[in-house]
Amino acid sequence: xxxxxxxxxxxxxxxxxxxxxxxxxxxxxxxxxxxxxxxxxxxxxxxxxxxxxxxxxxxxxxxxxxxxxxxxxxxxxxxxxxxxxxxxxxxxxxxxxxxxxxxxxxxxxxxxxxxxxxxxxxxxxxxxxxxxxxxxxxxxxxxxxxxxxxxxxxxxx
Amino acid sequence: xxxxxxxxxxxxxxxxxxxxxxxxxxxxxxxxxxxxxxxxxxxxxxxxxxxxxxxxxxxxxxxxxxxxxxxxxxxxxxxxxxxxxxxxxxxxxxxxxxxxxxxxxxxxxxxxxxxxxxxxxxxxxxxxxxxxxxxxxxxxxxxxxxxxxxxxxxxxxxxxxxxxxxxxxxxxxxxxxxxxxxxxxxxxxxxxxxxxxxxxxxxxxxxxxxxxxxxxxxxxxxxxxxxxxxxxxxxxxxxxxxxxxxxxxxxxxxxxxxxxxxxxxxxxxxxxxxxxxxxxxxxx
Numbered sequence: 001x002x003x004x005x006x007x008x009x010x011x012x013x014x015x016x017x018x019x020x021x022x023x024x025x026x027x028x029x030x031x032x033x034x035x036x037x038x039x040x041x042x043x044x045x046x047x048x049x050x051x052x053x054x055x056x057x058x059x060x061x062x063x064x065x066x067x068x069x070x071x072x073x074x075x076x077x078x079x080x081x082x083x084x085x086x087x088x089x090x091x092x093x094x095x096x097x098x099x100x101x102x103x104x105x106x107x108x109x110x111x112x113x114x115x116x117x118x119x120x121x122x123x124x125x126x127x128x129x130x131x132x133x134x135x136x137x138x139x140x141x142x143x144x145x146x147x148x149x150x151x152x153x154x155x156x157x
Numbered sequence: 158x159x160x161x162x163x164x165x166x167x168x169x170x171x172x173x174x175x176x177x178x179x180x181x182x183x184x185x186x187x188x189x190x191x192x193x194x195x196x197x198x199x200x201x202x203x204x205x206x207x208x209x210x211x212x213x214x215x216x217x218x219x220x221x222x223x224x225x226x227x228x229x230x231x232x233x234x235x236x237x238x239x240x241x242x243x244x245x246x247x248x249x250x251x252x253x254x255x256x257x258x259x260x261x262x263x264x265x266x267x268x269x270x271x272x273x274x275x276x277x278x279x280x281x282x283x284x285x286x287x288x289x290x291x292x293x294x295x296x297x298x299x300x301x302x303x304x305x306x307x308x309x310x311x312x313x314x315x316x317x318x319x320x321x322x323x324x325x326x327x328x329x330x331x332x333x334x335x336x337x338x339x340x341x342x343x344x345x346x347x348x349x350x351x352x353x354x355x356x357x358x359x360x361x362x363x364x365x366x367x368x369x370x371x372x373x374x375x376x377x378x379x380x381x382x383x384x385x386x387x388x389x390x391x392x393x394x395x396x397x398x399x400x401x402x403x404x405x406x407x408x409x410x411x412x413x414x415x416x417x418x419x420x421x422x423x424x425x426x427x428x429x430x431x432x433x434x435x436x437x438x439x440x441x
Contacts, residue, residue, distance in 0.1 A: 122350050131409040
């Protein structure tokens with residue numbers, strides 16, 4: 001009951017910024033390996049913006065778990081593998097799938113699902129410790145996912 | 158074909174990252190006031206399947222922070238001991254009693270108590286934390302008002318009582334009447350809460366000794382609680398630590414003193430069975 005409400009609210013919430021081509025989190029088509037073929041926003045990503053999202057604690061904060069030599073962000077973590085060369089190891093569709101919901105590619109991965117709005121246990125309202133309300137959205141927007149994917153594609157060795 | 162190769166590569170890299178979790182930061186040994194020798198690593202208890210060796214959080218801290226805990230004159234959490242001991246002898250409530258009226262000398266009556274809490278209480282028919290037991294004495298024995306579960310008074314009293322077990326091995330019972338609460342706590346430990354879908358085990362079992370951004374992950378043991386946190390500048394209770402860790406998974410957290418946190422405390426305490434009681438410890 002509560003979960004349905006949150007979900008409905010989240011859909012309405014993201015509805016405000018959604019353009020015609022944007023695929024909403026619950027409608028994303030993953031292939032059997034976890035890849036997503038088409039842009040989630042309908043537009044191309046901006047790698048420079050993607051780099052910022054990856055370093056920013058309030059956004060992707062990917063460097064909390066990954067080391068990326070090309071980023072200057074301080075205190076890069078080592079929970080996941082280094083992302084150096086990620087653009088060689090994975091194609092764009094694979095990267096999009098990993099960033100949107102890594103658990104589709106790596107079952108049970110510790111990596112958070114950045115483009116997902118349902119199926120959580122006790123979802124909260126950001127970092128307040130309170131229950132999620134109608135402001136609940138995916139961790140990143142469709143365009144932010146595309147920006148991050150565009151940056152990852154530049155990580156070649 | 159290509160995909161399989163890629164997946165395997167990523168998996169291997171992951172394994173290498175995991176392999177570094179085998180050892181805690183260093184082999185330093187903790188001796189407090191030049192006399193109390195602490196056990197900061199021990200074989201994992203048999204019912205804790207995910208760990209081979211258990212380590213105190215002290216082992217993961219940098220040497221400057223470690224040093225603060227070796228001497229009570231340096232330990233910024235020591236203030237609470239004096240506060241707690243003073244309250245021990247303070248008469249409060251309708252019965253005109255202090256803790257000392259019934260329990261007399263804190264050093265004798267409270268020796269070893271911290272090490273076995275949370276503990277099953279037969280008359281109440283439930284597992285109780287030290288804080289719950291203290292409040293029970295206040296309301297039922299003294300006719301005084303309960304302290305706020307995680308307030309300053311309670312934390313100081315807990316620190317003063319815990320001190321009487323310092324250096325003794327944690328030894329909470331997990332079987333018999335406590336088994337249900339323990340199992341509930343164990344389930345919580347492996348539940349992936351919040352929008353980040355992270356369980357205690359994701360960080361403190363699978364990734365201890367790794368870094369998550371600037372934080373060097375420990376095993377999340379509670380043998381050092383209440384702990385003085387440099388970040389907040391005060392002593393912190395176990396349930397407050399739990400509350401923060403769950404909040405940081407972008408989850409709706411639980412409240413200090415809740416049934417959930419009592420069960421979780423019993424389980425987490427049992428993961429440290431064999432480590433020394435360290436309170437008051439010093440942590441980031």
